[in-house]
Amino acid sequence: MMERIVIDARESGTSTGRYIDKLIEYLHKLEPEYEIIVLTKTPRIEFMKTIAPGFVVIESNYKEFTFAEQIGFLRQLNKLDPDLVHFSMTQQSILYKGKVVTTIHDLSTARFNNPAKNWLVFKLKQQVYRWIIKRVACRSEALITPSDWVKYDVAQFAGISPKKINVTHEAADIIQDNPQPVANLEKQKFIMYVGRPLPHKNLRRLVRAFSEVQLTHPKLKLALVGKNDTNFELLKKYVLQQDISGVVFTDFVSEGQLRWLYENAEAYVFPSLSEGFGLPGLEALTHGLPLISSRATCLPEIYKDGAIYFDPLSTSDMSEKIKMVLDNKELAAKLRQRGLKVAVQYSWEHTAQQTLALYEQVLESR
Secondary structure, rough: OEEEEEEEEOOOOOOHHHHHHHHHHHHHHHOOOEEEEEEOOHHEEEEEEEEOOOEEEOOOOOOOOOOOHHHHHHHHHHHHOOOEEEOOOOOOOOOOOEEEEEEEEHHHHHOOOOOOOHHHHHHHHHHHHHHHHHHHHOOOEEEEEHHHHHHHHHHHOOOOHHHHEEEEOOOOOOOOOOOOOOHHHHHOOOOEEEEEHHHHHOOOHHHHHHHHOOOOHHHHHHEEEEOOHHHHHHHHHHHHHOOOOOOOEEEEEOOOHHHHHHOOOEHHHHHOOOOOHHHHHHHHHHHOEEEEEHHHHHHHHHHHHHEEOOOOOHHHHHHHHHHHHHHOOHHHHHHHHHHHHHHHOHHHHHHHHHHHHHHHHHHHHO
């Protein structure tokens, strides 16, 4: 009888959900000899059926960090009676007793605050989350992390052997949609950042560094790309208070607009204090954009010599490195070439192959 694997894809369609979307798409191409069931939320059902028509796709609207996840989701899993469940994130039904593989992307949520949330409620949830990470790390048959940095960070944090943790790198594909210009940035010279504006993304320092760069590049714009939310509103207020001009908040952009941004920016700046892999930076490299990156956590491990690095706690170092790339065409060209060479070292196909091999290994260990 064919063994059954359930993949938890409730994060599909979010920024961290890019991983699970690509993993499922490329696992499907490998035609695994298992019955694979994908659990995802209602808006993503059709998308999943399109990328993986040979997999069974089932609706699962249990929200992360809720009692519904602990009770209803657990009931759904038990009913499906899988031989293995792959949780694509740390949040899961902690009372589930079957075989489990868990992907832990990073420990940022366990370490950094979110000013958009009620402080006390967030602190309580953070304590619970830290406990869940440790429990999940101990209970899972195997863990997946996207970088060596996270592997050793999780091993230390959860007090487990690094041998239990498998590194499967993520990857970036060239966007296929036709490029679509972004209104406020056409015919403008700009640098860019893509992603959520959480505190560990360090965007206040990026904005301050940008204002220093403007002293010698007054017409330069900074494009902050991402769906408008409470944290972006707080950042907008900060930009107004500091009287910094030239910052463009794009709000949500389509894939075509994102491709246009990558193809027309002067450079991509990644100021983050903590990352598990740094997918947006790799996406920028894939599109031939010079990358100016923080040297925090895993980023030098992933980008290698494809980026120029700065100290993320120093706005002057950040602004100096941005000016170097803007002023030195030779350096910018070298970064483009090196970046493309680094980007091709990663592939979703390889991620899927490694993950499938891990499933086989876990299923064989009785």
